[in-house]
Amino acid sequence: MHELTTPISDETIRSLHVGEPVAITGVMLTGRDAAHKWMIDTFIKKNRQPEGDDLEAYEAIKPLLNGGLIYHCGPVVAGLDTKEYRFVAAGPTTSIREEPYQGDVMRHFHVKGVIGKGGMGTKTLQACQEAPGFYLHAIGGAASLIAQTVVKVLGVYKLEFGVPEAMWVIQVKDFPAVVTMDSHGQSQHAVVEEKSKKVLEALLAKH
């Protein structure tokens, strides 16, 4: 088990390879479908004008993402009435939906690590090689357990996206994950896909 503390250095990222388990301590930002689309449309491709508190939110997340981690997660959050937020359930969501956006978001904000489940594709793998960065696979559905590693909710941006889609700033301790895409161009997902395809072809040839 590699213990990682944010911000994570390039040297540490380069030292990690697919298959290695990690435990993360520090700060990360959640962001999923609505957040990625908003970042791309408003600040990267700029095909929509910032409105409301967009610019304020952008300025606030920039330093958090610079050298930081983005977690594909739509949590269950208690304390919505009092704003004394607490994560109740917080496993990863499927990452591949962010594949069209992730590489560009990584480059724009200098994101070092993406946490989610199910893995991502070649564009994100490419961005991991450039950054250098990595993709960390959390255990899908392990929501109560992961929520216990979220020791504090530090803030939230774009809550109007809804609780699951908002960008929550969280402090974590020993958040468990496995490196499945590394900065050396290796992807465990591509390996499993390829191997299972060969087996599938053999099975399809049988009656």
Added chain:
Amino acid sequence: MLDLTQQILELVRLTSTDLPPDVEKALHQALDHEQPGSAARGALETIIKNVELSRANSTPICQDTGTPIFYVYYPAGWSTRQLRSQIEAAVVEATKKSYLRPNSVDSLTGKNSGNNLGGSYFPTVHFEEVDGNTLTIELMLKGGGCENVGIQYSLPNSQLGAGRDLAGVRKVVLDAVHKAQGQGCAPGILGVAIGGDRGSSYYASKEALFRKMDEPNSNPELGALETRLTEEANQLGIGPMGFGGETTVMGTRITALNRLPASFFVTISYMCWAYRRRKMTVFRDGTVKYE
């Protein structure tokens, strides 16, 4: 008519936070098959720990509490309109208590209703009148990750060499498992419907998932195909979370519907390992049993 709101709230809590024993047993069996020290075994260990923690703390097993899908089997004399409003009230309360995540999003505005209500399809409630005096409500919570890898094939499918028979069904189901990889939170359970129209086939593929893990198919031919498909899906080696490993699928449930001469659909609903389904029975004297 009885007000069952509090009893339905308990059904929601139980479904979201306490995995059925047959599923937990299957997860333990899967764990036994994985290599010590492997990522696959680590994933299953975490999953089992999470299941135990969720039960102890009454917190959602998975943060994606899905679309609440209710099946209500009611004796004559109950009002389905009142039952629906009690189910809605229970869902709102369950959301406040953090048993459910606010999951109902307006597809046009993107706005989350915040309370898990939204139109006549959210939550989804199916009603069916039954003989006798007991009312039964079954609930399934099926998250979006596994829902997104569900797929429907129209046979014949020349690319897969799948014709309009059970051999063809076998091929498309294996293709679906391969396409899903780890995205549906493997190890999963497959709900398969053969036949129907596009809509009924999807419904039936989910209804098949209410059958317990150790309950055999009433049709021996389909039962044999279920066993074979589970074994062959596991040969793919996708494994827990798609990390590579021995258990990709914990079980297969197949049902068959009549079809039109022109159509031969095979629909696969992929259920994640967080296979949350529970049942409550309300007896004539008002007592309630959960299982």
